[in-house]
Amino acid sequence: MSFEIVPLTLCYYQAEKGYMTYMAGYGQSIIRPFVVWFIRGASKNIIVDSGIETQDYLAYHPGFKDLELTHVQSFEQALASVGITPEQVDVLVQTHLHFDHCHNLKRCVNAEVLVQKAEYEFAMDPAPFAGIYRPELWEGANLRLIEGEYEIEPGLTLLPVPGHAAGGQAVLVETKSGIVAIAGMCTSQENFYPEAGHPMVGDENTLLPGIILNARDAYESMKRLRSRCDRILALHDPDILQQKIIS
Ligand SMILES: [Zn+2]
Numbered sequence: 001m002s003f004e005i006v007p008l009t010l011c012y013y014q015a016e017k018g019y020m021t022y023m024a025g026y027g028q029s030i031i032r033p034f035v036v037w038f039i040r041g042a043s044k045n046i047i048v049d050s051g052i053e054t055q056d057y058l059a060y061h062p063g064f065k066d067l068e069l070t071h072v073q074s075f076e077q078a079l080a081s082v083g084i085t086p087e088q089v090d091v092l093v094q095t096h097l098h099f100d101h102c103h104n105l106k107r108c109v110n111a112e113v114l115v116q117k118a119e120y121e122f123a124m125d126p127a128p129f130a131g132i133y134r135p136e137l138w139e140g141a142n143l144r145l146i147e148g149e150y151e152i153e154p155g156l157t158l159l160p161v162p163g164h165a166a167g168g169q170a171v172l173v174e175t176k177s178g179i180v181a182i183a184g185m186c187t188s189q190e191n192f193y194p195e196a197g198h199p200m201v202g203d204e205n206t207l208l209p210g211i212i213l214n215a216r217d218a219y220e221s222m223k224r225l226r227s228r229c230d231r232i233l234a235l236h237d238p239d240i241l242q243q244k245i246i247s
Contacts, residue, residue, distance in 0.1 A: 004040040008078035022208035031238040044090035050104035096165035117145040119167025163218025178230030187234040
């Protein structure tokens with residue numbers, strides 16, 4: 001089976017680049033899009049991450065109210081562009097439960113929501129990370145807690161990639177051009193495909209995410225991810241704005 005991946009950007013802003021690149025890029029800026037990914041060609045309606053809309057981002061915390069976010073489309077409009085409504089989402093994969101990835105989770109009222117158990121457990125007791133996890137965003141939803149690797153259907157596999165978040169998961173998607181991974185950690189393409197000679201690049205040509213719970217785990221996850229696919233799609237890359245379908 002081969003699938004297509006349709007990135008649907010809800011909003012974006014010009015952000016500090018250091019959010020993406022560990023010990024590098026501080027004081028520089030990068031466009032960070034907030035994205036819902038539609039998997040075309042599956043037997044059910046499957047999306048990856050439910051994302052966040054401009055107004056919800058600005059209202060999330062008083063400190064965010066002056067962010068210069070650019071609205072692209074609502075969650076409903078994004079899904080309508082691929083021919084479905086939030087009610088018609090059958091499976092929602094949450095790469096992780098940071099608020100910007102799951103704010104629309106409960107609008108998918110009929111969806112089974114696939115989350116790694118490790119992520120759910122951490123998100124319910126996040127201590128220093130409490131600001132980025134809000135249980136009311138998923139409480140009462142039909143969550144299915146996944147432990148480890150999991151095949152949604154042949155050609156669509158969840159792969160745990162802890163490090164950025166406690167229980168992050170990537171989605172490996174079989175496409176005509178090979179296996180494409182939706183990264184499962186907040187990164188731009190530069191993290192996986194850094195410039196030659198970049199001072200912070202470790203071996204395996206890996207530039208760690210700027211926001212990390214555990215750097216060693218993130219590194220191992222990036223390495224594992226690279227070994228399992230032909231191409232990696234970072235969750236917050238500026239190029240996503242072009243909305244090109246990946247097939
Ligand atoms: Zn993120």
